[in-house]
Amino acid sequence: MxxxxxxxxxxxxxxxxxxxxxxxxxxxxxxxxxxxxxxxxxxxxxxxxxxxxxxxxxxxxxxxxxxxxxxxxxxxxxxxxxxxxxxxxxxxxxxxxxxxxxxxxxxxxxxxxxxxxxxxxxxxxxxxxxxxxxxxxxxxxxxxxxxxxxxxxxxxxxxxxxxxxxxxxxxxxxxxxxxxxxxxxxxxxxxxxxxxxxRQRPSARMMADAEAATKAARADVGMSSRFLVLLLIAAGFSCCVAMSMPQVHIVAYCGDLGYGVARGAEMLSLMLALGIFSRIGSGIVADRIGGAATLLIGSFMQGLALVLYTLFDGLTSLYIVSGIFGLFQGGIVPMYAVICRELLPPREAGAKIGLVVSATILGMAFGGYVSGVIYDYTGSYRIAFLNGVAWNLLNLTAAGWLLLRRRKTPDVGGLTATA
The missing domain is CATH 1.20.1250.20 (MFS general substrate transporter like domains)
Incomplete structure (x- = not known):
């Protein structure tokens, strides 16, 4: 038989x-x-x-x-x-x-x-x-x-x-x-x-595996969930205060320089278009080296672009600097979500990511306003760009400190080596 x-x-x-x-x-x-x-x-x-x-x-x-x-x-x-x-x-x-x-x-x-x-x-x-x-x-x-x-x-x-x-x-x-x-x-x-x-929701096993992975990663970093969220909120707010300066004021800046608002609008479109490539590229990089390291790279390059805005104001130079800015700023905000999912409980992902992203939105609103105030007081955007650089340094510090807290390199996909 x-x-x-x-x-x-x-x-x-x-x-x-x-x-x-x-x-x-x-x-x-x-x-x-x-x-x-x-x-x-x-x-x-x-x-x-x-x-x-x-x-x-x-x-x-x-x-x-x-x-x-x-x-x-x-x-x-x-x-x-x-x-x-x-x-x-x-x-x-x-x-x-x-x-x-x-x-x-x-x-x-x-x-x-x-x-x-x-x-x-x-x-x-x-x-x-x-x-x-x-x-x-x-x-x-x-x-x-x-x-x-x-x-x-x-x-x-x-x-x-x-x-x-x-x-x-x-x-x-x-x-x-x-x-x-x-x-x-x-x-x-x-x-x-x-x-x-x-309508399909993650299974109980999927959530349990993710919970175990994030718990191990969070222990590796050595900080509580609450402190990590506060750190990311501060980082998100500061990076978007810096980010808002070119995005909100580049059109007016070009008008002040005599290039016309149409040129500024073209630079803004260039930023947004390259921002799409920046976001996709940052995701590919994050899957290889992790969210914190990718955030650090993006923050550094955004700060560099802001410094270049203070050094060059020629029409061609502004197009180039705006392109550099767009190539790196677009990938920064999504990295906060990646870091949240690497280190925070998955059952609270919506709430925690929502808190951090809301901080970035408020940072954009505050940064756009305060840059206008600085311009009104100084009659120039140079100090406003330097203000953006200062806020970007705060973001860079937070991202660098978070990266240094990682005592070992986790599997950035969210699983431990033995999972």
């Missing part, structure tokens, strides 16, 4: 680095790009809003300012929600909330209502497209976690490339109000059903 043959156990398709993980990665990038409309639309419609409501430029800029505070708040609250309910529920809520926010804003009778909607709906739910999405995808990769994180983070930059073009086409054709309404309806009918494909 022939021996009984054992039935092969089917492979689990819902495991890290699987085909399903890569499918989820592609879908996450798409959703992040769609939700990214919330952070870019108001910038494009600002002149139209100013003319419609009859306010000055400062008043017309208010919706953007309160929207950014809404994004910072949303990354924290929605990050905690993601940890508890999973990303699918969050995206369903965000699709309705962000879509509805655009529709209501498009019908707003005055600037107060327009600004309020940007703070409470558009800003908050646009936050779902960054930190929570990054936290979710980090659970589905081990060997290529760094690359997966930066790909999803690039959705914001891709949105900044696509959505302004869509809106600029829509405004002369149907006006800014109907353009807003159209964007809202598009988000609602795309993100909400796409959320159904994100």
């Amino acid at each position: 022939p021996a009984a043959q054992s039935t092969p156990i089917p492979a689990d398709r819902y495991v890290p680095d699987s085909r399903y993980a890569y499918t989820r990665l592609a879908l996450s990038l798409l959703i992040a790009t769609i939700l990214g409309a919330g952070m870019w639309a108001v910038i494009v419609v600002l002149p139209s809003v100013q003319a419609e409501f009859g306010v000055d430029r400062a008043g017309a800029s208010l919706p953007y300012t309160v929207m950014m505070f809404g994004v910072a708040f949303g990354t924290i609250v929605l990050g905690r929600m993601m940890d508890r309910t999973g990303i699918a529920v969050l995206l369903g809520v965000a699709g309705v909330g962000l879509g509805g926010g655009f529709v209501i804003a498009g019908l707003a009778p005055n600037l107060v209502v327009f600004s309020t909607i940007h703070a409470l709906l558009i800003g908050v739910f646009a936050g779902a497209g960054f930190a929570p999405m990054i936290a979710d995808i980090s659970h589905w990769f081990v060997k290529r976690r760094g690359l997966a994180v930066v790909i999803v983070a690039s959705g914001n930059y891709i949105a900044g490339t696509i959505w302004p073009l869509v809106i600029k086409f829509g405004i002369p054709a149907i006006g800014w109000r109907y353009t807003y309404v159209g964007i809202g309806l598009f988000i609602a009918v795309t993100v909400t059903p796409l959320a159904l494909f994100m």
Whole structure:
């Protein structure tokens, strides 16, 4: 009688680095790009809003300012929600909330209502497209976690490339109000059903393995979770204060130098375009040498670019320096998420990454403002660039100290050598 043959156990398709993980990665990038409309639309419609409501430029800029505070708040609250309910529920809520926010804003009778909607709906739910999405995808990769994180983070930059073009086409054709309404309806009918494909959650075994790996890595660093989060918050805030100087003021700077705002806009576009390559490249590097080391490299190069801004102000030089700045600054912020997943409990990934990312957003808001204040007092951007260098040194110090705390090199994918 022939021996009984054992039935092969089917492979689990819902495991890290699987085909399903890569499918989820592609879908996450798409959703992040769609939700990214919330952070870019108001910038494009600002002149139209100013003319419609009859306010000055400062008043017309208010919706953007309160929207950014809404994004910072949303990354924290929605990050905690993601940890508890999973990303699918969050995206369903965000699709309705962000879509509805655009529709209501498009019908707003005055600037107060327009600004309020940007703070409470558009800003908050646009936050779902960054930190929570990054936290979710980090659970589905081990060997290529760094690359997966930066790909999803690039959705914001891709949105900044696509959505302004869509809106600029829509405004002369149907006006800014109907353009807003159209964007809202598009988000609602795309993100909400796409959320159904994100229902799968990491298994208990996946989370347990990740918990053991991060606990070992955190013991290697020798600091508590709370202190590490505080360190990353300080590092994220300081790096983005420095980062905001060229991003927020390069257009005005070129105007002051006599090159015209169009040249400055080209330099800003160059930064964002190269920032996409920077993010992807930083993920590849992080998978080889770890998040802290990659952060240190990016911080050093960003600081170098800021110093070069103080030394060269020729048109060609500014294009080159802006290119250097873009090639390295884009990969910095996602590294905080990579470090969180290397060292912090995975069940708190959404909340912790949300806290750190919110600090980077507030750093951008503060840095853009304080650079303007420095310019008003000095009549020059030179001191403002040097202020950015000083804040960057704080970030560089934090990143270097964290790297030195690593007494041994862990498996940057998140597994111990024997796992």
